[in-house]
Amino acid sequence: xxxxxxMGIQMTSLKLVLSIVLVALGTGRLIKLTKxxxxxxxxxxxxxxxxxxxxxxxxxxxxxxxxxxxxSGSITQRFRAKKADxxxxxxxxxxxxxxxxxxxxxxxxxxxxNESERRLxxxxxxxxxxxxxxxxxxRYRTKPTDGPDSGxxxxxxxxxxxxxxxPTFARFTAPLQDSPSIKTAxxxxxxxxxxxxxxxxxxxxxxxxxxxxxxxYFEQKLPYPTYLITFIVGDLVKQSLGxxxxxxxxxxxxxxxxxxxxxxxxxxxxxEKYFNSYDWGTFNIAIVPSDSYFGxxxxxxxxLMSESALLGDKEETVAxxxxxxxxxxxxxxxxxxNYWINDGLTVFLARKFLSDIYGKDYAVTLAAVGQQKVxxxxxxxxxxxxxxxxxxxxxxxxxxxxLQFYLQLEKLLSSAxxxxxxxxxxxxxxxxxxxxxxxxxxxxxxxSRKLEPEEAxxxxxxxxxxxxxxxxxxxxxxxxxxxDEIRIARSLVSEYLSSKGxxxxxxxxxxxxxxxxAQVYFLGRLLERRxxxxxxxxxxxxxxxxxxxxxxKEVVFAWLRLAISTDNLMQSDVRNGLEAFISSTGRAxxxxxxFKELLSRQKKLAMAxxxxxxxxxxxxxxxxxxxxxxxxxxx
Numbered sequence: 001x002x003x004x005x006x007m008g009i010q011m012t013s014l015k016l017v018l019s020i021v022l023v024a025l026g027t028g029r030l031i032k033l034t035k036x037x038x039x040x041x042x043x044x045x046x047x048x049x050x051x052x053x054x055x056x057x058x059x060x061x062x063x064x065x066x067x068x069x070x071x072s073g074s075i076t077q078r079f080r081a082k083k084a085d086x087x088x089x090x091x092x093x094x095x096x097x098x099x100x101x102x103x104x105x106x107x108x109x110x111x112x113x114n115e116s117e118r119r120l121x122x123x124x125x126x127x128x129x130x131x132x133x134x135x136x137x138x139r140y141r142t143k144p145t146d147g148p149d150s151g152x153x154x155x156x157x158x159x160x161x162x163x164x165x166x167p168t169f170a171r172f173t174a175p176l177q178d179s180p181s182i183k184t185a186x187x188x189x190x191x192x193x194x195x196x197x198x199x200x201x202x203x204x205x206x207x208x209x210x211x212x213x214x215x216x217y218f219e220q221k222l223p224y225p226t227y228l229i230t231f232i233v234g235d236l237v238k239q240s241l242g243x244x245x246x247x248x249x250x251x252x253x254x255x256x257x258x259x260x261x262x263x264x265x266x267x268x269x270x271x272e273k274y275f276n277s278y279d280w281g282t283f284n285i286a287i288v289p290s291d292s293y294f295g296x297x298x299x300x301x302x303x304l305m306s307e308s309a310l311l312g313d314k315e316e317t318v319a320x321x322x323x324x325x326x327x328x329x330x331x332x333x334x335x336x337x338n339y340w341i342n343d344g345l346t347v348f349l350a351r352k353f354l355s356d357i358y359g360k361d362y363a364v365t366l367a368a369v370g371q372q373k374v375x376x377x378x379x380x381x382x383x384x385x386x387x388x389x390x391x392x393x394x395x396x397x398x399x400x401x402x403l404q405f406y407l408q409l410e411k412l413l414s415s416a417x418x419x420x421x422x423x424x425x426x427x428x429x430x431x432x433x434x435x436x437x438x439x440x441x442x443x444x445x446x447x448s449r450k451l452e453p454e455e456a457x458x459x460x461x462x463x464x465x466x467x468x469x470x471x472x473x474x475x476x477x478x479x480x481x482x483x484d485e486i487r488i489a490r491s492l493v494s495e496y497l498s499s500k501g502x503x504x505x506x507x508x509x510x511x512x513x514x515x516x517x518a519q520v521y522f523l524g525r526l527l528e529r530r531x532x533x534x535x536x537x538x539x540x541x542x543x544x545x546x547x548x549x550x551x552x553k554e555v556v557f558a559w560l561r562l563a564i565s566t567d568n569l570m571q572s573d574v575r576n577g578l579e580a581f582i583s584s585t586g587r588a589x590x591x592x593x594x595f596k597e598l599l600s601r602q603k604k605l606a607m608a609x610x611x612x613x614x615x616x617x618x619x620x621x622x623x624x625x626x627x628x629x630x631x632x633x634x635x
Contacts, residue, residue, distance in 0.1 A: 081128035148623030230298035291586030312553030344402025501536030
């Protein structure tokens with residue numbers, strides 16, 4: 001009953017405090033359980049009354065039904081009143097049917113579910129007192145939906161279900177405070193038809209046989225933001241990659257995935273070198289179908305990786321997934337206007353890890369590719385918003401711009417001193433949600449405590465916070481480092497262009513031994529100079545380097561984008577490659593730029609490719625492309 005569940009939640013809260021203390025003792029540091037004075041929460045993407053009540057724990061009890069493509073069951077949440085005399089709780093809720101709401105005494109409460117506002121308003125039996133704890137149990141069922149905003153991806157034929165909650169789609173699976181300002185521990189029971197299994201961004205604590213169903217019991221002791229919560233259901237197997245790493249995939253994919261991800265244990269070791277301790281248990285990577293909108297989502301408890309990433313940028317996807325253990329799970333932005341704090345730090349840490357594992361040149365080449373994407377965006381006069389203005393179509397560019405902020409601080413302090421700063425920053429705000437002002441204040445106080453007065457003043461005066469955060473435009477710090485691969489790639493491009501495709505450059509075989517980022521940089525360099533890329537140049541490049549036969553998604557995408565931009569679509573290998581590529585992946589970072597290029601040059605082909613693949617695209621990608629096509633037709 002509700003009282004037993006409430007007592008269970010209370011015990012979990014106590015275990016959360018004890019686990020945090022044990023984590024601290026394990027690192028030789030004592031966590032202060034008192035937090036800084038809380039700022040009022042401001043999250044325009046949430047309708048919940050965040051400043052009146054706060055969710056401190058939740059427990060889900062779900063039944064997964066593939067026939068109806070719904071989740072039914074309940075969510076029990078423990079709240080704390082942040083003010084006295086609160087008479088209602090408002091939660092984010094979308095595309096669900098609420099059956100009843102009970103308080104912890106089992107009383108049925110009055111509620112109002114407003115679908116258009118995506119809001120569930122619950123009237124409490126009595127007004128709260130300040131800091132009062134209370135529990136609510138909501139029985140509900142999700143609605144089957146094929147809309148663009150659903151946080152659930154159902155693959156009915158293969159009986160696979162997985163979540164994609166980023167940025168605000170957890171509310172489609174359960175009514176809760178769906179805001180990055182709220183971080184909470186959670187438990188859950190998920191029942192699925194046999195022989196299916198469930199993997200969750202939490203520790204599996206028990207599994208039971210319930211007739212025609214398997215029941216999986218989970219517990220996450222450390223507080224999580226809702227957008228990082230992930231799960232996957234399917235006929236899946238798990239294989240160890242090391243002492244603290246594993247991969248999860250279908251039976252026919254598991255060996256291939258394990259081989260591709262064999263270096264994963266090294267990522268955790270690299271992360272610990274930078275941050276001293278890794279507190280999230282096993283780093284699990286689950287492979288999801290190639291039509292996934294994202295290449296990777298979630299973090300170390302359960303990173304969901306698309307098959308397209310496994311065949312493309314798997315190194316960077318794994319590195320970012322692990323980095324989010326510190327850059328997003330440990331510290332989280334309080335609202336989406338401040339997500340750049342997490343985004344830039346994720347990329348910064350990922351490249352540190354990759355540098356440690358594969359060498360500095362590899363990380364330098366990745367950084368060069370990132371800057372190249374910014375230059376292409378600027379060159380095409382696409383708008384680059386300020387860091388606090390999120391834009392889906394400029395996500396990668398904004399991540400690079402956010403990265404520049406951290407690179408500037410590192411340059412001012414030195415790599416070793418900045419590493420100390422990041423360790424202290426992440427530790428200071430562990431398990432909390434922050435805004436840019438918290439970062440600014442901590443940086444100022446840290447430098448005044450750690451540096452000599454004159455040096456502290458020089459550093460703080462050199463950080464142009466307002467221009468870095470609030471002004472639109474490209475990043476202000478030029479990237480000058482070049483790896484050997486970058487120098488060779490630039491030389492090859494110059495030779496191809498100067499000969500106008502009449503002869504091959506010297507040392508063309510060097511490119512075949514390049515890393516994937518270096519091959520992408522080579523093609524990107526040609527894209528930057530696309531006005532000089534004649535049909536003869538493109539044909540010779542394709543022939544010499546066998547781009548039409550390459551299977552790596554990153555390289556194929558870069559080659560196809562170059563082909564479209566230089567009007568080489570009539571070549572049969574390009575046309576066939578484009579059709580095969582679009583039908584084999586639903587990843588937004590590939591599909592959206594390709595369609596944008598197509599619409600500017602081959603509108604009829606773009607329409608035909610969309611119609612041919614409409615049903616295979618995820619609802620979110622399909623909706624985005626439909627909007628892109630409609631907007632283009634109005635011009």
